[in-house]
Amino acid sequence: MQMCPECNKIYDESEYSKCPYCSGELIEEYGERPYKVCPNCGGTMYWDDTWVCSNCDEEIDTDEDDYDGIIED
Numbered sequence: 804m805q806m807c808p809e810c811n812k813i814y815d816e817s818e819y820s821k822c823p824y825c826s827g828e829l830i831e832e833y834g835e836r837p838y839k840v841c842p843n844c845g846g847t848m849y850w851d852d853t854w855v856c857s858n859c860d861e862e863i864d865t866d867e868d869d870y871d872g873i874i875e876d
């Protein structure tokens with residue numbers, strides 16, 4: 804693995820001759836986070852093995868796929 808001196812991202816130099824992030828070949832996916840709306844307080848719940856409310860600590864034990872929307876940064 805190789806760290807790009809420009810953007811400090813790690814890439815596989817056997818697959819890419821130059822940094823794929825800087826060259827635009829790869830776009831790093833980040834900042835997308837599924838969330839649920841807490842039925843208890845209306846706050847935002849995040850996935851952490853179960854759904855946990857960031858506001859009231861309510862938990863819902865369902866699937867990671869059981870989200871209400873995606874937060875994008």
Ligand SMILES: [Zn+2]
Pocket residue numbers: 807808809810811812822823824825826
């Ligand atoms: Zn780079």
Ligand SMILES: [Zn+2]
Pocket residue numbers: 841842843844845846847856857858859860861
């Ligand atoms: Zn809550």
